[in-house]
Amino acid sequence: MSEIHRPEARVEPIDSTIEPVGGSATSKTKKVEEASLLADAWRSLRRNPWFIVSAVLLVLFLGMALFPQLFTNNDPRECLLGRSRQSPSAEHWFGTDVQGCDYYSRVIYGARNSIAVGFIVAIGTFIIAVVLGLVAGYFGSWVDAVISRITDMVFAVPYILGALVFLNVLESRGVREVAFVLIIFMWPTMTRLMRGSVISVVNSEFVLAARALGAGPITIMRRHILPNSLGPVIGYATVFTGIIIGAEATLTFLGVGLQLPAISWGLQLSDAQPFLQTVPHLLLFPVIFVGLTVFAFMTMGDAIRDALDPKSKK
Amino acid sequence: MHVNKTSRRSRATGAVAVSAAAALVLAACGGGDDNGGDTGNGEAAAGVEGGGTVSAYNCEPQFLVPANSTEVCGSWVLGSLFTGLTQTDFDTYEPTAGVAESWDTEDNVTWTFTLGEDWTFHDGEAITAQTFVDTYNWAVDPDNAQQSANFFDNFLGYQEVVDGDAEEMEGVRAVDDYTLEIELTEPFSPLPDMLTYTAFYPMPSVAYDDIEAFEQAPVGNGRYMMDGEWEHDQQIAVNRFEDWAGENPGLPERIEWRIYSEVDTAYLDVQAGNLDILDAAPPNRRTTVEADFGDNAQDFDTSAFTYLGFPLYQEEFQDADVRHALSMAIDRELIIDNIFDGAQTPAENIIPPDLIEGNENTCEFCQYDPEAAADLYEEAGGPEELTVYFNSGAGHEDWVEAVANQWRDNLGIEDITFESLEFAQYLGLHDEEAITGPYRLGWTLSYPSAQYAMEPIYSTGASSNYADYSSEEFDALISQANAETDPDAAAGLYTDAEAILLEDMPVIPMWFTNYQVVHSDRIDGESLFMDQATFTRLEQVVVTQE
């Protein structure tokens, strides 16, 4: 059942079982090295204007998610049908929505659920993808075969089917439930990406060298493969956060998204679509907010990657 | 037949992908009868005027076998392919001649129908009384599992056939070639109305040999005959049947139903001139229709009724005052204006206004009066928490939310939650009586009769009585009306029955849907007409340009 076969991988370094993971005599020096690596990274980050921009944006959005009342005095649930679908004005900066609620405060309050779903799902899938991709790519052989074929199977199940089933069976449909379902069905793409890039570095000179020097698999994966293979996954994960916020909107269309009276960007996007031509601001404002969030995550991801990338340390 | 056109409507509300499926799953409605006789084109007579081809938006039908079609998409097509014993005169919504030239009854139990002698199917097979005997018996045979079989449940001998104790219904008899006798188990004055419905169309003998093949290209006796097969998800094309034996044949020479999965797409296609008729313009387009279509748009009131029902099996809704207060706290006009851009007509009745019996009663508790509602609600000790139920993905979110906001503002109910479920699961909850708060449902008249607007939903133990409502007085009035042989007296009794419903208020009447039909320049807008069952009568459309 051998998957991609690499003879080298079969040759277990003799002392790999002897060296306790991260607990050897050299661990202290390693920590120092890591610390200086992080310090370097931090130094270069501070000098990167895009990092500053994205960090400010993210702090802003997190503030919005945690303390929406700081950003608006209006109650997002105070809705008067008589003032439905008004254009932006001094009183209502973003106008009003179909129900006649102040749209600015709706959008502000929507940040919490949307960012929560986006963040939880992105982190969840990222962890799954990194672990499975690393293991599959590094060990190859039957480990890879099993993991890859499970990935294929999950791929095959349309996530809409999974969502319809799970979210209908679950009692309530809150952030946790929606995030859970999205994680379950959305990890395969990232996992395959991680596996692919692990495979492309597992045979590099530095990995071979480390192995020859007797490093154990966990050490090799952590110190050599991980930093060199995270690039594409991070790049994807930052965009993925935005995709998830959109997926939440899709679930809402299908009638299995967050349940009313929840407020979220996804619900707003989906409510606004029928009014694309007649009341475009209903779509415009959540799109701008989702866009800025994605932009912030993406730019932040790029900056961190550049800062951490061993290859750019020349 | 029943619910909804709402399904069609849902796509309208921008419901995306949902709509495709919604059409399949939720759709259930329809009623068709053919005819369309009347209105101005009556003089067309046998001479056959008109001509040209009309293309119309449609959703993918579920079934194209008359007794199995329970939704609008299929029933609309079947209405052109078949003609039943009776048809509806749309000027008066009264039954008129179909295959049967006349009918007679002494007691509303035994009915004698005299058939016209010139009727044939599209393949030339002659239609006799025996044709109907065979079709009706086939439709109720449990082996054939026809969904509309229970429309025959008041025919004498229906139960025996269902139970397997008899092969044929005792109550359907061919006296001679052109005399059909139908005997019922109890008096039922709206029978001629009911016979206009899709389930009662005759089928040719070729259908029984291979019903699946038949369904792909049904051979009927209606104004139009299939041209080729049903092209799934693409189109259904029919040509005028020149030997149709009725009074007023179809005007267009050809009708093409183009099947769309997304109504917004169809809207753009009409705008671009690729499609002639879209009979359910999305409500969110109301404000742009004028700019997009100018005079090429028309509004029609229909019998598509939306209501909020109460689970009367739950104690907190058993007090009529609670129900009255909840109804009076809803500003229907405001919701219709702001959520639907006017695409509904506020309901102050249970019986659709277009029927003879409609608009006779006034609904005291349908009037918006927030102060009185609040007082009443407090006095009656209405529940402080509410869960509102509706089926998901069908465009009900916005208005249900608006109603909840009004209840909160006007009655001070702070804790209102929503339970939105897939239609199958939603109906399941109703069947198990597991609903704990007001729920949304709808009803469209398959055949134009006050009886059908009330008996199936509100009489004790009726199949669609989800509220579990029971009133001896109401039941008695319906029975009397069904037994009454004088139509005017019957109408009066139905009106009395409606008054009880409006007083007891087992459901809050919300509105009757108003449909907007948009069309291309090739069509004479004056000739467009939509009937109570939400079907645009394509057979009377005048094509002005080829």
Next chain:
Amino acid sequence: MTRYIIRRLLQFIPVILISTLIVYALVFAIPGDPIRALAGDRPMSDAVRETLREQYNLDDPFLIQYFKYIWGIVTALDFGSTFNGRPVTDIIEQRLPVTATLALVTLVIQTIMGIIAGILAALYRDRFFDRFVQVSTVTMVALPTLVIGFLLQLIFGLNLGWFPIAGVNNGISSYILPALTMAAVSTGILARLVRSELLDALKSDYVRTATAKGMKQTRVITRHGLRNSLIPAVTFIGADLASMLGGSIIVETIFNLPGLGQQVFASIQGQEGTVVVGIVTLFVLFFVVINLIVDLLYGLLDPRIRYE
């Protein structure tokens, strides 16, 4: 190599068996009675309901239903039928070409546009084009698919009249707008992947050496830089192809394309297990093949990856 491929092909069998089982189980687990829902809120009679439930084996326990389904396939090549009696094989035969064309056109569009945009963005890093790619990616991600599709219909279909608004009656041009809609998000992601990998590669020793030795920039990119940078791109394209069934659900609905996505969604909602399983099985087969091709491409792109 051949042995490797054969082994991979053998793995198809358990994968397909298990995934059909999962899908069947999921459809089985959707609450509510599909037959009950068929008739709407005017219920059909119990007799009819029972007959229909029996006809579709809906009263059997789950495993029995599944077994009957598999048995039908194995003994009679009977893939089941819809509730309105159409055989699943007919449906697939009619709809597969539509979805396949859509996927192919999408693939071509996003691959060409994504890779070219990625290369240019890397070469002109932090300059206008790079920012342009970034901003349009952000916009595409933030805009719901439905809106993208609708805008395309409005602009290129209705106003300019370049492409049909909907349907499949105009040959390949029917597929351009839907494919653009479907490719909108993926093109941006692909461009970003190519861009960042290429930037990495351009920094690596061998490319620097090649440049130092006087090789032309374009040649450096095509010969050295690009090839290695393509591994994540190829992986992503493979994975994206696999997820096209999900994407095609919405796109096929908006553009009224009678493809498999539309059908699968309708059947999920209608709980027509056999239809869903039939179509999904086809897709599993497709993914497994795609992933095999992707793995073989790894070896082609990076000679250090070998297959036994």
